[in-house]
Amino acid sequence: MTQANITIEDIPVSTEGITAKIVRFQGQLDESNVDEKAKFIYEILEKNPKNLFLLFDFEELEYMNSKSIGYLTDWYGKITEGGGKITIAKTRSNILDILQVVGLTQLINCYTTIEEAKLALLQKPAEGEAAS
Amino acid sequence: MDTQQIPSNPAVPTEKPMEITITLPTNAYFVSGIRDFTLGLIRNMTEFSDQWAFRFQSVVDELCNNAIEYGSKPGDNIIITFINHPKDNIEIIVKDSGSGKVKITAEELTSIVKERTNPQYIHTGIRGRGLSKIVSEWTDELVFNNTGNGGIEARIKKYLKDPNLSQNTGNPLENPTHLVLNV
Numbered sequence: 001m002t003q004a005n006i007t008i009e010d011i012p013v014s015t016e017g018i019t020a021k022i023v024r025f026q027g028q029l030d031e032s033n034v035d036e037k038a039k040f041i042y043e044i045l046e047k048n049p050k051n052l053f054l055l056f057d058f059e060e061l062e063y064m065n066s067k068s069i070g071y072l073t074d075w076y077g078k079i080t081e082g083g084g085k086i087t088i089a090k091t092r093s094n095i096l097d098i099l100q101v102v103g104l105t106q107l108i109n110c111y112t113t114i115e116e117a118k119l120a121l122l123q124k125p126a127e128g129e130a131a132s
Numbered sequence: 133m134d135t136q137q138i139p140s141n142p143a144v145p146t147e148k149p150m151e152i153t154i155t156l157p158t159n160a161y162f163v164s165g166i167r168d169f170t171l172g173l174i175r176n177m178t179e180f181s182d183q184w185a186f187r188f189q190s191v192v193d194e195l196c197n198n199a200i201e202y203g204s205k206p207g208d209n210i211i212i213t214f215i216n217h218p219k220d221n222i223e224i225i226v227k228d229s230g231s232g233k234v235k236i237t238a239e240e241l242t243s244i245v246k247e248r249t250n251p252q253y254i255h256t257g258i259r260g261r262g263l264s265k266i267v268s269e270w271t272d273e274l275v276f277n278n279t280g281n282g283g284i285e286a287r288i289k290k291y292l293k294d295p296n297l298s299q300n301t302g303n304p305l306e307n308p309t310h311l312v313l314n315v
Contacts, residue, residue, distance in 0.1 A: 002164040030167075031160040031197045063167065065193055066266055070258035094186035102265045 003027040006040045011055065013122060020053040020122060022114070028063035038071045045078055052084035055117050059090035069102050076107055089117035147218040150177065154212045156196070158204040158229070163196050166212060178216055179292055187270045188222070188290070194262035195226040195286050202236070203228025203283050221272075221291045230283025238276035238284050245274070 004027035011020035021044065029037060045052065054075070076086050088110045091099065099105050111117035152173070156162050170192045174185035192212065199210040208229035215223040247253060248264035255261055268274055273289040 001161060028164060028167075030164060030193065031201070032164070063189070063193075065190070065197065066262035067258060069261055069265075070255075073255070074258060093183070094189075097183065097186065098190060098266070101269050102261055 001032045001036075002030050004029050004033050004037050006037055008040065008044065011053075011118065011122075013053075015122075018051045018053060018122075019048045020055070022055045022057055022118075024057040024060070026060040029061070029068040030063065030065045031067065034065065034068045034071065038068075041071070041075055045075065048082075048084075049078075050082045050084070052079050052082060053121050054079065054084070054086050055114070055121050056086065056088045057090060057114060057117075058088055058092070058095055061092065061095055064095060064098060066102070069098070069104060072104060073107070076104075085121055087111060087117040087121045089114050149218070150214075150216045152214045155209050156212060158200045158206055158208050158210060160197065160200060163193060163200070166196055167193050170214075173214060173216075174222070178222055179219065180222065180290075184290070188224070190266050191270055191288060192224060192226070194267050195224070195288070198262065199226050199228035199284075199286070201232075202234040203230065203232040205229070205231040205233070219292065221289055223287065223289045225285060225287045227279060227285040228283040230279055230281040232283075235282070236284070238278045241276045241284060245276075 004025070006026075007024045009022050009024070011022055013020045023041065023044075041054075044054070056072075079086055086108050088099070088108055090112065091110055096105070096110060099108075099110065109117075109120060111120060154166065154169070156166060167189045171185050171189050174180050174188050175182065180188070196210060196212065204210055208231050210229060211225075211227040213223075213225040213227075215225075217223070245263045245268065248255070248260060249268050253264075255265075263274075267286075267288065271288040271290050273287070275287045277285045277287065279285050
């Protein structure tokens, strides 16, 4: 199996009722491991169906295939339906290229630093805008 | 009688193409090695940029995964051929064994990919993006042929220079295969 690791850490938040986490991906997500690794995120989703805010740190993600894009799209749908949000940080240029060609950057914003991504993740939507 | 040497056309590459064929067992665990090989081959043996080396990594991965998952049964092999035409194009052919559970013809697959590359098409599932979103966008030619044993051969080609140069509007957003990212 190609090597891929996922580590998850809580992000302290001051707003009640919100769960925020930073999810760090390391290695390569491909057909040999992506189904197994995706379960980690679905477990978080199951425990936190509402108001879940996830920051994906892609700094050490070397490769992702189209099925992992499919999972990312599914997570985006479920999380935004539950009033939550996803941001992505520190993608390598080849990963950003993949996200752009499949159109995912039109759904999920990518940031160059963790701090920017965290800020955008926990920022309240402007008055009048629907919650993302 | 006067004889005259006909000068060679400088626009036509004269270097011989380099061809490499790899036979791979139908196991997803081996495809990471093919990705590494693709990256190294494109970087070291062609004039494509590093960005394109990574893109071909994705293209080959997607084609191999389809050949393994849909076109072949466990214990069989798929065949991957790289043909580098120096200074002109790279061609990659992935052939399944024809023993997969999913029986589909090249014509049917072509139709599916065409439907999914339609900008109006909405992808809803986990799967189905590899050929239409990645392979189609990052190649100039994508052709499926039926093999003699009931399988499919997927053939892609990417030119070093844009083959649609005359149609190039100059707007990078309208020519996604040649968008250069500065990240």
